[in-house]
Amino acid sequence: MRNLSPEELKSLLDRGQVRLLDVRQPEELEIARIAGATHIPLGELQARVDELDRNQPVVAMCHHGVRSEMAGRLLERNGFADVAHLSGGIDAWSLAVDPSVPRY
Secondary structure (H helix, E strand, O other), X not given: OEEEOHHHHHHHHHOOOOEEEEXXXXXXXXXXXXXXXXXXXXXHHHHHHHHOOOOOOEEEEOOOOHHHHHHHHHHHHOOOXXXXXXXXXXXXXXXXXXXXXXXX
């Protein structure tokens, strides 16, 4: 699994080359989100993994990067070949790419 910086993720998203998977809790989405992300909370991911395309590159994200790393490992165990996670999470995204995304 690769670690992506916010800038690397932005480049991939701008080119439409990845599926962004947000594994935070619903109440966290109410505070801050990245448009276009697929939301599946980490606790539901194992049961819902078939909602994602195993042939599409996936980047997992959370608040600071811990849950997204766990999600990435889960995806790899379930047959996803191209998996990354956003280092520093949405907090790093807000600091480096989009300051309009609230920090919490």
